[in-house]
Structures are given as structure tokens and as C-alpha cells.
Amino acid sequence: MKYFPLLFIIVISQIGIAQSNDKTDLYKNYREDQFYASVTYNLLNSKPDGLAQSGFSTGFHIGFIRDMPINEDRDFAIGLGIGFSSNSYNQNLSIIEENEEIIFSILNEDEINVSKNKFSTYLVEVPLEIRWRTSTASDYNFWRIYTGFKLGYMVYNSTKLKSEAGDVQLSNIDSFNKFQYGLTLSAGYGTWNFHAYYGLNSIFNDDSKLNNETIDMNVIRLGLIFYIL
Incomplete structure (x- = not known):
């Protein structure tokens, strides 16, 4: 004893x-391996004359980002991930098909009553981020600033027009750019953070014309992003 x-x-x-x-x-x-989910308000930028948005155009985004710290304190990292994005755009751009050709025009709602007009896009996305945060291995409430680049591939698109003259619905038309890419920024404290995306290329391809001019219109998304460890 x-x-x-x-x-x-x-x-x-x-x-x-x-x-x-x-x-x-x-x-x-x-490391900050994280699932993410976000909701955004979608804006069309550099719109042609006469084109205007109406209603609330929304985006929903989910995915996973692999965190790869690049310094000893592990507060700087590179993030690479995979995700899915669903986006809708309510506006007054008529998209119809005539003789196997897609025709674009501006709806005159003084002449025709339109109850719904939107197009939607669905993308698989690859985000690449440079990440700074004040977190530790045991602290989950912290400041973060993540900025980077996102590449998306459009797997499906659809258009829907409902008016007193009739309904028109199209899907998987060739007028959209298959690849969408832009700059991203996420910043905030704790779980919910501000999120922004600025598209660097046009949502439509060069063959898509309105009044004989290419529709060179990109996308801006503003909203909130929610991170889950």
C-alpha cells in the first residue's frame, strides 16, 4: 500500500x-470542413433596354467545401468544394420557340395580361475560396471572410410564360451559357453570414439576340449563407 x-x-x-x-x-x-446552405435574391445586371425584373427572384444553394489550412495557426486556408444551385428570374423577357428557333422579345403588359414570366437555371457548382477566420478547434462562433471564384455547369433550364394569350413552357433550350462563373464573397460572424456572387460571363450565349443585339446580361446574387461543420 x-x-x-x-x-x-x-x-x-x-x-x-x-x-x-x-x-x-x-x-x-x-479544419473548417463545412456544409453550406444559402438563399439569395437574384439580380440581372446590364439588362437590355426595356427589360425589367418583377416579383422576387430567388436562389437556393447547397454544398460542401473541403478546408485546407495553409499556415500554422490554421486561420488561413484554401477551400475547394462541390455544390448545387437553383435560381429563378422573374422578368418581362418573352422566350418562345418558332420553327425550332428561340425568339426573344420584351413583353408589353399594357397590351397583354401576364400572370407569370420567369426562367430558371439549375447548376452543379465548384467553389474555390481563400479563407480567413478567427476560429479555433473549440470555438465555433467567430469572424470569417471567405472570398473566391465559383464555376458552374448548367444541367437544366426552363422557361415559363403564363398570359391571357396562352401558356408557353420550354426546357433545356440552347440559348443559355452552359458554363457560368463568377466571384464570391462570404463574410460575417457565427452561423449566418452575408453572401454575394458576381457573374463574370453572360447568362445567355452569343446566339441569343434581342432586337438583333446579343443579350449580354450577367447575374448578381445577394443573400445569406449558413455554414454547418
Whole structure:
């Protein structure tokens, strides 16, 4: 029994060393691997004359980003991920098909009653980010600024026009650019953060013309993004 206090001290010290090593390993391996979900208000930028948005154009975005720290404190990182994006745009651009050709025109709502007119896009996206944050291995409420680039591939598109003259619905037309890419920014504190996307190329391809001019119109998305570890 006289050796029991010494044995107790040895056991406690070994547990303390093991816990210290666990904390060291935890911090050493800490990263912000995150699932994300966001909702945005979608704006059409550089609109042709006469084209206007109406109603609320929304976007929903989900995905996963792999966090790869690049410094010892692990507060700077590169993030690379995969995601899915669904976007709708309510506006007054008529998109119809005549003789297997897509025709664009501006709806005159003084002449025709339109109850709904929108086009929608669905994309698989690859975000690439440079990340700065004040987080630690045990602190989940922190400041963050993530900025980067996002590449999207359009897997599906649709248009829907409902008016007193009739309904027109099209899907997977060739008028959209298959590849969409732009700059991103996410910033804030804690779970919810401001998110912005600025498209660098036109949503429509060069063959899409309105009044014999190419529809060179890009996308801006503003909203909130929610991160889940």
C-alpha cells in the first residue's frame, strides 16, 4: 500500500500527458470542413433596354467545401468544394420557340395580361475560396471572410410564360451559357453570414439576340449563407 500514492501520481500524470497530446492533435488537425446552405435574391445586371425584373427572384444553394489550412495557426486556408444551385428570374423577357428557333422579345403588359414570366437555371457548382477566420478547434462562433471564384455547369433550364394569350413552357433550350462563373464573397460572424456572387460571363450565349443585339446580361446574387461543420 505504501507504493499506492506513487502509482496514483504516475497514472494521473500519464492521463494528463495523454489529454495534452489529444488537445495538440486536435488543434494540429483542426479544419473548417463545412456544409453550406444559402438563399439569395437574384439580380440581372446590364439588362437590355426595356427589360425589367418583377416579383422576387430567388436562389437556393447547397454544398460542401473541403478546408485546407495553409499556415500554422490554421486561420488561413484554401477551400475547394462541390455544390448545387437553383435560381429563378422573374422578368418581362418573352422566350418562345418558332420553327425550332428561340425568339426573344420584351413583353408589353399594357397590351397583354401576364400572370407569370420567369426562367430558371439549375447548376452543379465548384467553389474555390481563400479563407480567413478567427476560429479555433473549440470555438465555433467567430469572424470569417471567405472570398473566391465559383464555376458552374448548367444541367437544366426552363422557361415559363403564363398570359391571357396562352401558356408557353420550354426546357433545356440552347440559348443559355452552359458554363457560368463568377466571384464570391462570404463574410460575417457565427452561423449566418452575408453572401454575394458576381457573374463574370453572360447568362445567355452569343446566339441569343434581342432586337438583333446579343443579350449580354450577367447575374448578381445577394443573400445569406449558413455554414454547418
